[in-house]
Amino acid sequence: MTVVTRFAPSPTGFLHIGGARTALFNWLYARHHGGTYLLRIEDTDRKRSTKEAIDAIVDGLDWLGLSPDGKVVYQSANTVRHAKIAQRLLDAGKAYHCYCSPEELAAMREEARTNGKPVRYNGYWRDRDPAEAPPGVPPVIRFRAPQDGNTVIEDLVQGTVTNANKHLDDMVILRADGTPTYMLSVVVDDNDMGVTHVIRGDDHLTNAYRQTQLYLALSWKPPAFGHIPLIHGSDNAKLSKRHGALGVEAYREMGYLPEALRNYLLRLGWGHGDDEIISTEQAIQWFDLNAVIRSPARFDFAKLDNLNGHYMRQAADSRLVELILPHLEKTLGHRLNEAGKSRLERGMEGLKERAKKTNNLIENARFYVINRPVPLDKKALIVLDSKGRQKVADILPLLSAAKNWEARVLEGLVRAYAEETGIKLGQVAQPLRAALTGSKTSPPIFEVMDVLGREESLGRLSDVTK
RNA sequence: GGCCCCGUCGUCUAGUGGCCUAGGACUCCAGGUUUUCAUCCUGGCAACGCGGGUUCGAGUCCCGCCGGGGUCACCA
Numbered sequence: 001m002t003v004v005t006r007f008a009p010s011p012t013g014f015l016h017i018g019g020a021r022t023a024l025f026n027w028l029y030a031r032h033h034g035g036t037y038l039l040r041i042e043d044t045d046r047k048r049s050t051k052e053a054i055d056a057i058v059d060g061l062d063w064l065g066l067s068p069d070g071k072v073v074y075q076s077a078n079t080v081r082h083a084k085i086a087q088r089l090l091d092a093g094k095a096y097h098c099y100c101s102p103e104e105l106a107a108m109r110e111e112a113r114t115n116g117k118p119v120r121y122n123g124y125w126r127d128r129d130p131a132e133a134p135p136g137v138p139p140v141i142r143f144r145a146p147q148d149g150n151t152v153i154e155d156l157v158q159g160t161v162t163n164a165n166k167h168l169d170d171m172v173i174l175r176a177d178g179t180p181t182y183m184l185s186v187v188v189d190d191n192d193m194g195v196t197h198v199i200r201g202d203d204h205l206t207n208a209y210r211q212t213q214l215y216l217a218l219s220w221k222p223p224a225f226g227h228i229p230l231i232h233g234s235d236n237a238k239l240s241k242r243h244g245a246l247g248v249e250a251y252r253e254m255g256y257l258p259e260a261l262r263n264y265l266l267r268l269g270w271g272h273g274d275d276e277i278i279s280t281e282q283a284i285q286w287f288d289l290n291a292v293i294r295s296p297a298r299f300d301f302a303k304l305d306n307l308n309g310h311y312m313r314q315a316a317d318s319r320l321v322e323l324i325l326p327h328l329e330k331t332l333g334h335r336l337n338e339a340g341k342s343r344l345e346r347g348m349e350g351l352k353e354r355a356k357k358t359n360n361l362i363e364n365a366r367f368y369v370i371n372r373p374v375p376l377d378k379k380a381l382i383v384l385d386s387k388g389r390q391k392v393a394d395i396l397p398l399l400s401a402a403k404n405w406e407a408r409v410l411e412g413l414v415r416a417y418a419e420e421t422g423i424k425l426g427q428v429a430q431p432l433r434a435a436l437t438g439s440k441t442s443p444p445i446f447e448v449m450d451v452l453g454r455e456e457s458l459g460r461l462s463d464v465t466k
Numbered sequence: 467g468g469c470c471c472c473g474u475c476g477u478c479u480a481g482u483g484g485c486c487u488a489g490g491a492c493u494c495c496a497g498g499u500u501u502u503c504a505u506c507c508u509g510g511c512a513a514c515g516c517g518g519g520u521u522c523g524a525g526u527c528c529c530g531c532c533g534g535g536g537u538c539a540c541c542a
Contacts, residue, residue, distance in 0.1 A: 010542045045541060102540070109539090118468045119538055140540055158471070167469050167538090175540040182542045206470065206537045229472075230536075264478090267491090271479055274490040293479080295472045296535065303478060303492045313505075354504045364503095383502095414501090429501035441503035 003035025004196045007061075007068070008075075008186070010042040011053035014247030015060035017299065018201060018231045021265040025228060026199045027066045028266075028287040038193060039068035043076045044185050060248035064258050065280075073193065075185050082180035085188050085218070086141050086173050094217045095173060097139035098125040120169035141174035143183075143214060151209045156197070156226035156289040163209045171210055183207065187214045190223055199226040199289070202296075226289045229269055229296040255357030257315065260308040268297045277310060309356045317348035324362045328369065331362070340369045347451040350443030367437040368451065373463045380434035384464055388431035393465040395428065396458070405454040407446040414446070435464040 005026040009019050030037035039061065043049035061067055089095035098121075100108075105121070112119045126144065133139065146165045153161050173184040180188075186207075190198060198208075205227045215222040251261055263278055270293065272278065272286045312320070321344045328344075329335055336344075347368050355361040367374065376384060384392075398413050414432075418425045433445045436457060442448055449457045 008542090012542075042542060048541070098540095105539085113467075116467055120468090161470070163470065169538090172540050177540080179540085181540065186542085201536095202471075203536055204542095207542090209470090227471090232535075234477080267478065269478090274480060276478090276491050297479090298477060300477050300492075306492055309505090350504095356504095411501090418501095424501085426501045433502065439502095443503085445501060 001196060003030055003033040004038065004194050005030045005035065005199055006038040006040050006190070006193065006195050007066075008040040008042050008200070009057055010045070010048075011050060011057060012045070012048045013053055014056040014249065016247060017251075017265070019057075020060065020064060020066075020248050020261070021231065021268065022200055022228065023061055023066045024064070024262060024265050025226075025270075025287075025289075025292070026197075028283055029197060029199060029226075029289065030069075031284045032287045035196070036069045037066075038070050038073065038195070040073040040075060040189060040193070042182065042185070043074055044079065044180060044182060046076065049076075056247055056249060063252060064248060064262060073189065075189055078185065078189060078192070079180055081192070082185050082188050083174060083178055086180065086184060089143065089173070089217060090141055092217075093144070095141050095143050096125060096170075097130055097133070098142045098170075098172070099133045099137045099139045100124060101137070118167070120167075121171075123170055126170060138176040140172045140176050142170040143173050143210075143217070145170050145210070145213055151212050153208050153212060153225055155205075155208070156199075156224055157229075157292045158202075158205065158227050158294060161205065163206075165213075168210055168213070173214075183210055183214065187211050187218070187220075191215070191218075191220050195223050197226060198223045199228065202227045202229045226292070228292055229294060231268060232296045232298045234298055234300070255359030255361070256304065256308050257311045257358070260304065260311040263311070264304045264307050268299070269293045277307075305356045312352050312355060312358070312361070315352065317345050317352070320348055320352055320358065320361065321345050323358050324365060327359075327362045328365060331366070332369065336369055343368045343451055343453075347443065347448070350447050354441075354443065364442075367439065367442065372456075372459055374436070374438040374460055376434060376438045376464075377440075379440040380438050383430050383434040383440060388434065389464055391428050391431045392435050392461050395432065396461050396465060399449075399461070400458055402454075405450065405457075407444075407450040410449050411446040432461070435461050 007019075007023040007026045009015065015023075027037045029035075039058075041049075041054055041057070043054070058072065086095065090097075100121075108122055109119050121142070125139075125142070145168055149165050150162050151165055151168070155161055171183050172181050174180055189195075208225050208227065212222050248261070252258075259280070262280070266278060266283055266287075267276065270287070270291055272291065275282075278286070321341060325336065325341070325344075344365055347365065351361060351365050355364055395414060395417060398417055399410065402409055402413060414428060415425060418428055429445050430440070433442055433448070434440060436442075436445065436448055436452065452460070
């Protein structure tokens with residue numbers, strides 16, 4: 001049997017971090033088994049579905065490298081088929097019309113709640129003669145669920161989970177306006193798409209019972225289920241915006257690399273021994289549902305940052321330049337010429353080691369591409385007091401006389417100077433750094449001079465001696 | 467409230483009855499390398515929710531309690 005998985009978000013919001021992980025697990029599972037991974041947009045609720053949300057989901061998936069294998073399926077395109085299936089159930093006596101008004105239903109729930117009874121539809125129309133139907137009330141179609149016995153799910157993550165059928169009520173499968181509800185459409189679509197493995201959030205576990213009943217009523221083979229635990233915030237509550245339930249595009253904007261986010265998400269709720277840094281190839285090879293942790297995990301930015309730092313150091317310099325270029329040009333207010341880009345690329349090795357996110361990179365790279373005179377920040381100003389400026393002035397002629405403008409040569413010159421005058425290297429390096437970069441921290445100062453080039457370096461140094 | 471699920475360092479996790487004096491990673495702290503910062507290296511703090519069983523032996527199995535979460539729509 002060929003494995004077919006699917007990621008099925010409802011386009012009512014952006015692709016949030018939990019959804020991204022669900023997509024990842026579906027993708028990984030399909031890849032591991034040499035199967036297919038599909039995307040279905042659950043837009044049966046047209047009122048709440050938006051084009052923007054659909055785009056955000058597709059783009060987010062794309063960015064993460066989790067694009068679907070086939071064409072995107074829109075659930076709303078299948079409503080006729082859904083209604084047909086509902087009719088089939090009705091004809092077979094496995095569903096029935098219910099004429100209860102929303103108000104009646106609300107009252108029913110309210111009463112159950114106040115009496116401390118389970119909140120369920122009471123089956124009022126289940127066995128009632130349709131002839132008693134109130135005139136002019138369009139009915140909904142409810143599924144005639146089995147009332148005895150148990151529904152058992154062999155969940156690939158949760159193990160065997162059982163629920164007594166008496167706990168489940170007769171759900172609405174077709175609304176009064178003829179549109180299908182979620183419960184019906186997922187079953188029909190998953191069946192029609194040949195989905196063999198439904199991997200989704202834990203919050204769907206209770207739905208799985210009802211969906212299984214539906215499959216059985218239709219004489220279809222239910223898929224295998226795998227319900228993965230939800231991601232929680234740092235206070236252990238359901239993930240909300242303030243703990244990182246942001247759209248993946250927000251992570252992108254914050255300066256995270258897709259491979260870092262993927263690695264982080266993979267390790268959140270899944271483990272393979274002591275392995276932490278896991279490549280996509282290895283993940284595909286190792287991933288399976290039985291190693292998914294059954295308890296919810298908390299989202300932790302500190303670990304994501306650490307992982308991101310790792311992948312940044314690993315990333316190609318040219319790619320990083322491409323990534324930060326648009327942002328850099330925006331803060332600069334003008335386009336960068338080739339010389340500027342080349343400086344960035346040559347300086348990137350030293351730059352990327354000092355940044356946790358590409359956002360830090362943008363700030364830290366700025367000094368390489370700004371025009372003289374370099375603005376000095378507060379700390380740089382302190383370093384460049386009269387004494388500091390004097391040091392720069394003292395070294396300036398030495399540097400100007402350098403035969404080759406290379407880091408190693410420059411370092412040799414300055415070290416010799418420090419030794420002769422009996423001062424520590426740091427005491428002269430810091431004023432140079434402040435003058436060259438406008439800041440107290442930067443990549444190694446001789447590397448900076450090398451990248452900046454003779455003319456620019458000398459210019460920046462002489463700027464502070466005036 | 468009914469039903470379902472979960473419970474190892476602050477966080478992510480390893481652990482499937484003896485290899486556990488509970489391991490790794492992140493964070494934090496202390497050192498070291500270093501021209502700054504960062505990287506890197508060394509070391510340290512830190513956990514089996516509680517109570518009963520079962521067993522020669524329990525983090526690992528069973529029961530109870532406590533705690534946490536999910537779900538109960540003509541939303542998905």
